[in-house]
Amino acid sequence: MQDKITKILKAIADPTRREIFHALVVAATALPITQISNQFDMSRQGVTKHLKTLEDANLVKIDNKGRERYCSANTIPLKEINEWLKFYEQFWNDSLDNLGKYLDMT
């Protein structure tokens, strides 16, 4: 079983995939693959490969409508990672504050 967060991190590690994902988030609607490949000046094949990686990480949904395939963004998986990071950010900030106070008083 492949780890979910590893897939997400891998998917968003690539700058082009981040841009594609960002474009889909901003569009806030499903976009046809043809339009995405035009926008990014990339071959349909290249874009499809990136979209597949994003789909594997559950960051993108791809639906077939007639002869065209439509893609839309799913931001929920990113929220999970963000929660984890936020939690430990706060935890370590508070802990280092305490360490500072402790050092000052001893």
Added chain:
Amino acid sequence: MKDSISKEHIFNHSIDKVWNAISKAEEISTWFIKADFKAEEGYEYTFTAPEEKNCTEITGVVKKAHPYTLVYTWVVAGTDVETLVKWQLEKSDTGTKLYLEHSGISNYTGETAVKMFTSFNGGWDNCIHGLSQYLTQAIHAG
């Protein structure tokens, strides 16, 4: 997005004082979490937060412990996910520069991460809050 959290902090205290604070059980227990800890490679440590506050327990193994680098694994009770915490100290003009890195976020599955938050989120806030209060009181008392 990085697979880690990094912090940098300067303390106006000597490097040995800061080193003792992060590596001696008695001192860790005062400012951080109640600790059974030895700064020895291979030592299996336990951090136990107060139960009545619904805090959790952290266990792990010391991987590196020589001045001024301390590395240990970090496993939250109820999960089998291992992350890594690294402390590094460096002398600076005004005291000591501390680097802290907590890495291995990709070892968490989404489900584990979410479960961890729902069960411990309030818990750790309480622990840290309690500790701040204790220190504030100690400062005023002193």
